[in-house]
Amino acid sequence: MWSALSTAALGHLGLAGAALLAAAALGVPLGAAAATLPALRPAVLATAGIGRTLPSVAVLMLLLPLLGVGASPAIVALTLLAIPPLVINVDLAIRGVPPAVLDAADGMGMTRAQRFVRVVVPLAFPLAFAGLRVAATETIASATLATFVGAGGLGDLIVRGLQTNDTAALYAGAGSVAALALGADLALGGIGRLLEART
């Protein structure tokens, strides 16, 4: 039981972690683009809003003809799920930087790049990072669906519990998903505070 649980939990974290990294790589620049290019903002935010409402299980099944079965459709579906909270929060965070602060930076003779790195990023960081925490918990909870496409994870234990009426497996799977999501949220909260203190 323990080895099955740890294998499933590691696989689960692997899927969610890969998706989260990919989502951060895509979502943060997209959010920054939405915040700085007003022409782009409505389209990007509308797409993100729709992306949040799509049921992940449907996205997963729609990806099968393109990506086959296994880890890749699972990671892509989870990435698509994790991008919207990042885009929305990064956009809000950057646009939330007070204009007076930006004017002051300009007045101090900062270039655009200097202003972005030394003023905008530190001020926008807490809200943007909160988007990552939301994305992380959503991704970890949704990675249970990976079991349907042969990508493993804790969903394996949940499905085993359902198929064979094995409540121990069901509780072990569901409890671990909840614990991982909670743990990731707390860990990211800690990391966020450390980074905030440094910036």
Add this chain to the structure above:
Amino acid sequence: MITRARALAVLGSSALLTACGGGARVRIGSKNFTESIVIAEIYAQALERAGIAVERRFNLGSTQIAMAAIERGDIDCYPEYTGTALLDVLHLPPQRDPQAIYRAVAAAYASRYRLVWLQPSPMNDSQGLVTTKAVAAAQHLATLSDAAKAAPRLRLATIQEFLVRADGLPGLQKAYGGFHFASVRTYDIALKYRALLQGNADVASAFTTDGAIESDELVVLRDDRHFWPAYNVAPVVRASTLAARPAMRAALDAIAPAITDRAAQRMNAAVESGKMDPSDVAAAFLAEVR
């Protein structure tokens, strides 16, 4: 044909409603896979045609959930397989003779659960391992004995249930020895064939009436040590329901012989290809039986 049969079914049920003014309906359950739903729908429509009002409570999940529902009286009748009842519900030792299995489960269900097994159908939805023609040729696989030995070179695509059930992988390992696969991945029940056909797996577990294994590309490996028992399907009914509605027996016994392997495979394929609803498939089947 379908519309005519449907019209007949509707006529039958409405005639009944006027006749009895809507007494207690017989609640028909099913498990959560295509074949169970199609056969439950056949039972439901056969009863409706005999003037017995029914209520459908399909998609009940695993054997254990369907069994719990009928024991509690949440459903009155559902299709069950003799081999599943023998090994997975009653935990009795495996037997080879299909009739002996039927007699054993019927006797045990009557005394333990006050449930009646009506006449079984010839359809035997046994389990098996399937592979592609290409893998069978490359790895020289024709029987389960071949697969047991070749397993360390093979990747298995299956469902979680198969990994823990006594009539799944653990039993197979005991009966044949070997069967330690290079990798085991589990999928949604309908996706494991896709994994096989796309080359993500070499062998998949299967139910022998699955529509998908009619495909020309797949080969069922011969169970040369006769590990799997017969899994004939039959209606399991609460004894009290049957006592109140004795006409159920004749209605369901009349259609039982027509549910054959071939008929089940065709109906499963028609539903799984997305072309037809279980209710249309069942109506077409009953129209042909008549």
